[in-house]
Amino acid sequence: MTDTAGTPEPRVWLVPTPVGNLGDITLRAVEVLRNADAVACEDTRRSGALLTHLGIRRPLVRLDAHTMNRAAAVLEQHPRLAYVSDAGTPGISDPGAELVAAALAAGIPVEVLPGATAFVPALVLSGLPTGRFTFEGFLPRSGRERKERLAAVAARAETSIVYESPHRLGATLRDLAGACGSQRPASVTRELSKKFEETARGTLDELAARFAADVRGEIVIVVGGQTAPPEATGPDTHHAEAAALAAGGHSVRDIRDLLVARGLRKNDAYALALQVTGAATPEDSTA
Incomplete structure (x- = not known):
């Protein structure tokens, strides 16, 4: 004009x-x-x-x-x-x-202008539902905000898309597995449109093991949504998840928040977090 x-x-x-x-x-x-x-x-x-x-x-x-x-x-x-x-x-x-x-x-x-982007091809390549999805972009690197975003991904019913740098891929997949459950379906796409383009599909646990070492290329992680209602997971499942989180060094508060995201009532989640970490209750600490 x-x-x-x-x-x-x-x-x-x-x-x-x-x-x-x-x-x-x-x-x-x-x-x-x-x-x-x-x-x-x-x-x-x-x-x-x-x-x-x-x-x-x-x-x-x-x-x-x-x-x-x-x-x-x-x-x-x-x-x-x-x-x-x-x-x-x-x-x-x-x-x-x-x-x-x-x-x-x-x-x-x-x-x-319309044109190239990474997350749309990665979403379609994942084989996961594409009708509704949330683009998370890059997660915070550490701290409470990161844990809250991971908990949000875990609780979400629709597919989530996460960008990550190559040297942080393994750690983020492990964190996602801890928050979402090791068997949550996901995919990792890297080197889009290049000679060595790769899309790996599997559970978060499988992908975390596969990409434990550093890789090259820009990374897109696609995580499937929560498919079963939270009530469908029993106490044994919650206890196993809480124990795994405690073994990974998560605090009582972190474990509580992640269990709440997985559908457990807040008081029950807090009690289970105390149990698996061996932490004292506020009443015990003042006794």
Whole structure:
């Protein structure tokens, strides 16, 4: 679009880029990248290599999680700005969403091009139900927030999708098995659209054993939902799960919260957590 003086109007485009195979770039994406005033990106070296491959010469501006506070100044300097993430569709588990907010606040129209993303192919490849799902993105690395998110995945009836880095895959699969139960069905997809693309399917326990060592590639974990009502799990099951959590070093509070997510009443979960950890009750500790 142009204004009455013939000058193109400001605009921001979010441009998906290949998650692996460079042939996955769309013709429209190439056109937008070629005609933008500049291309903003997370990593100028990585995006520069892509532009070189496409035969496109455009100014590159770094806008990542550490520099997104410069977004307003970049938009003022480059009013017709294309934004790319390291791979896939910007705005999904990257700072692209902050750029969209800055552009809208400045009254600049935003277009999002359809294109490559990692979680949709991984979801379909998993063989798990796709009618309803929750995209979790990257889980918190540690602390109470991580445990709460794991408990939410465990309690959810629909399929859950988690992104993870290669060197943390084994630990996250073990944590998911502890929260959801070792027999919960899941899949791990890595190296999407590349030569060594792989999707492994099985229980969380099986996948945790398979990926105990570090692997390469970007990782998508897909976890099946809770298929049986919580009441269908008996006391022996809850006790075994609680004992496994205690053996893994989880605290009384963590075990209680995870058991509640699995359907146990809070008081019963607390009592069982005390039992398997051998911790004293508040009354015992003051005796």
